[in-house]
Amino acid sequence: MAGIDWLDGFMKRNETLSLRTPEATSLSRATSWHNVDTFFNNLQTVLERHEFPPEKIWNLDETGCTTVQRPNKVIAKTGAKQVGAIVSAERGQLVTLCCAVSATGNTVPPMMIFPRVNFRDHFINGGPPGSVGAAFPSGWMTSDNFMVFMKHFASHVGCSPTNKVLLILDNHDSHISIEVLDYAKANGIVMVSFPPHCSHKLQPLDRSVYGPFKRYYNTACDAWMLNNKVKTMTIYDIPPIVGQAFPRAMTPANIQSGFRVSGVYPFDRDIFDDSEFMPADVTDRPIARADEADENTSADLNAPSTSGSSTPLVNKQLSASTSVTPISPEVIRPFQKAAPRKRKGGRKLGRTRILTDTPEKMEIEAAANKRKKCCVKQKAKVVKKIARPAPVVVDNESSTDQESSFEEDSSDPGDDCIGQIDAGDFVLVKFIGLLLKCC
Incomplete structure (x- = not known):
């Protein structure tokens, strides 16, 4: 049996290999990766229709800043079992940071959402110049707060119905409310959504901006803890720390790299190689085909033979051709395929789409009206139960x-x-x- 000595020798003989810590990738992300082609189709349609230059292509996303940072690495004695670093508390409070960047490396001043009921102007003191703020009890983004950011975004990019811009973002419910879509369409903002569970590869901010930002943010938090040893960090200390980390991470080089490696700009639908699709090959879902004959043919080829007189699939393929052709191991022993997932709560599955197009907007509006009617009916039932007199x-x-x-x-x-x-x-x-x- 191979031991640690063999592993050391193997790694020395193969200098191109290294020991890496894998990034945790959920099953949903692996199985949804086949939707990338649909996203690039939508992106190509929008780029050909409006001919957006790079300064008109924007990406928007949110990230969280907490009062409990992740400490940076420190130098310690070899063999020490526990090396500690001071943080503010066991569990911190969250402040959501919403950012928008363009393909040329420009940025819009961020928006910070504080876990409070009402917002006060002094909350963002010390933050990046031009920042805006909002409040929500959980500190998360909502439709009303996102409308505030959309107005803030439009005022900085100078968009209009005759000077349109492209905004690429995810499918969060707060991003696709009817009020937001109406405002975007009236102000020349063309919105395209990413496919679900694919932002880790397609989102420029996630690819090359938020990683450096979190490192600079944690470093600034460590410095704050050293300078304020007897104090506990609060949400009002986060804006000055963000003000230090934001300009260091939001550099044109980082932003342009994110757009390039995701294939958004320059447009490249073949930016991802086959190795990145391999996890999805094992867990892909059955795709409905328009041609029923093709479905029947594929089903017959994949189905095992039940008749004793029929020849195996491999022999059929070999006898059909006069020359010897290579056979994939998947033909002999097909890979296991994940069964379709059960939907919970009747929630409709998200997808990539051009949100500001009239058909998509009408579909979103119809779904929102349907949800409102259901909520009204449920409230009416509750009122009837409460108002029903006792015998x-x-x-x-x-x-x-x-x-x-x-x-x-x-x-x-x-x-x-x-x-x-x-x-x-x-x-x-x-x-x-x-x-x-x-x-």
């Missing part, structure tokens, strides 16, 4: 006496004084009704 048994004799007394006292002399009540006065209210005997 009661009424004593006839007592009820008649109480009804007569109720009629006598129905005219309250205090009714004439209602107009004399002013704001801030204390009012004593007397409730008169039938006394019912419950079972």
